[in-house]
Amino acid sequence: MLVARPIFPEVIARLREHLDVITHDSEQALSATELQARLQGCDGVFVAASEPINAELLAACPQLKAVCSMAVGYNNIDVPACTARGVLVSNAPDVLTETTADFGFALMMATARRIAESERFLRRGEWTHWSFDLMAGADVHAATLGVLGMGRIGQAIARRGALGFGMPVIYHNRSRLPEADEQAVKARWVDKATLLREADHLVIVVPYSPASHHMIGEAELALMKPGATLTNIARGGVVDDAALARALAERRIAAAGLDVFEGEPKVLPALLDLPNVVLTPHIASASIPTRMAMCNLAADNLIAALTGGKPPTALNPEVLART
Numbered sequence: 001m002l003v004a005r006p007i008f009p010e011v012i013a014r015l016r017e018h019l020d021v022i023t024h025d026s027e028q029a030l031s032a033t034e035l036q037a038r039l040q041g042c043d044g045v046f047v048a049a050s051e052p053i054n055a056e057l058l059a060a061c062p063q064l065k066a067v068c069s070m071a072v073g074y075n076n077i078d079v080p081a082c083t084a085r086g087v088l089v090s091n092a093p094d095v096l097t098e099t100t101a102d103f104g105f106a107l108m109m110a111t112a113r114r115i116a117e118s119e120r121f122l123r124r125g126e127w128t129h130w131s132f133d134l135m136a137g138a139d140v141h142a143a144t145l146g147v148l149g150m151g152r153i154g155q156a157i158a159r160r161g162a163l164g165f166g167m168p169v170i171y172h173n174r175s176r177l178p179e180a181d182e183q184a185v186k187a188r189w190v191d192k193a194t195l196l197r198e199a200d201h202l203v204i205v206v207p208y209s210p211a212s213h214h215m216i217g218e219a220e221l222a223l224m225k226p227g228a229t230l231t232n233i234a235r236g237g238v239v240d241d242a243a244l245a246r247a248l249a250e251r252r253i254a255a256a257g258l259d260v261f262e263g264e265p266k267v268l269p270a271l272l273d274l275p276n277v278v279l280t281p282h283i284a285s286a287s288i289p290t291r292m293a294m295c296n297l298a299a300d301n302l303i304a305a306l307t308g309g310k311p312p313t314a315l316n317p318e319v320l321a322r323t
């Protein structure tokens, strides 16, 4: 099997106790063609959020039996195509929920309170005097938190806002949470337009799919309050980055915090030029213990899938029943 990314050596060593392992040792991600070439003869692959696993690759790698990702989002993997070929797919849910929610909350707070902008200002030597409105931003406590996407991470963010910061929480999700869960996170379901109109701080945590492509574009941004902030820790493409850059430049919303981008690791130059946006390099799950847990969970799935066991977080466990 191939580990398509450099990962913790301890996890490689664990995989080697059970499987024949080849590694890709450069931080430069494999291109689709390189991935296909490296996978010849491999029965499994360890991937992260960006390796494209599609029907074309599967057709070219007939020995592949398992695709295990250390990410929770799996929009890079064509799961139905894998299922059709009997290839097991797994992701890494749950182990990153709280860490990712911590980061979403931190990015929202940094955005509201202009922390990154203040730091750049100070480092540039521009801090010459106190002023009544120096870097004055929006309040977080008691402001209305809007959560778009109420999966596990969305619920963990809602809990932080409601229980820790006294925020009224509204959310939108295709399906409503059961009432007991709504009560636990103290969140109220609203339609998408109401969410956009009422949120002081909007945090986006929906998985990417063709249905969520540009879910936040020009028309949606136009509904938001001029003082509102938008934080995206979901996936690039859920937000129309060019429309967001225009709204920020024209101060139609106050600020944005972005951990994910369309076409990342490239970032739209218009965003890089704006003062009122906090930019981070897709690191919401990046605490050391959580990245270790994500790698170990992907390894558990691979070892089980390739040695006749039961992968703990399979997305298409039905393929195992067939063999």
Ligand code: GLV
Pocket (backbone or CB within 6 Å): 049, 070, 071, 072, 073, 074, 096, 285
């Ligand atoms: C990271 O973006 C993940 O999906 O885990």
Ligand code: GLV
Pocket (backbone or CB within 6 Å): 072, 093, 094, 097, 150, 151, 152, 153, 154, 205
């Ligand atoms: C998303 O919210 C997840 O944890 O799957």
